[in-house]
Amino acid sequence: RALIFPFLIREGKPTPFFTFVLALLFCVYNGYLQGRSLSNYAKYPSGWLKDPHFITGFIGWLIGMAINIHSDHILRNLRKPGETGYKIPRGGMFEYVSGANFFGEILEWFGFALACCTIESLAFALCTLFILGSRAKQHHQ
Secondary structure, eight states: OTTTHHHHOOSOOOOOHHHHHHHHHHHHHHHHHHHHIIIIIOOOOTTGGGSHHHHHHHHHHHHHHHHHHHHHHHHHTSSOTTOOSOOOOOSGGGGTOTTHHHHHHHHHHHHHHHHHOOHHHHHHHHHHHHHHHHHHHHHHO
16 A cells, blocks of 8 residues: 555645655665564464454455545545635445544554454554554544
């Protein structure tokens, strides 16, 4: 998502370069920590891919990603070219929560944490909940 989403955005507010660099560093470092955790420290039994934790987590991750992608699509298409101002998104999960894109990403990371069952993946899922949860609350207000 971090690599694809920026290319899909149409004319929007410019992102300060420092913010871009911090976001890039964060994503690279988190990816490294999650990958290192899974490749060097996590131990899984041979039938792990059939375990209910993995299956449920993978399905949660997949549903969260679908919600996130669909919500981003709705947000990208809220305004016509040249149009400004605030608009309330409609459709998809926006009918149930005002921050559907945030909800989808939180669900993704908790699904990932359940599928991996590592302390590192749970820590990031909780961080995502707190950070995106507060952003979702601000957007709702």
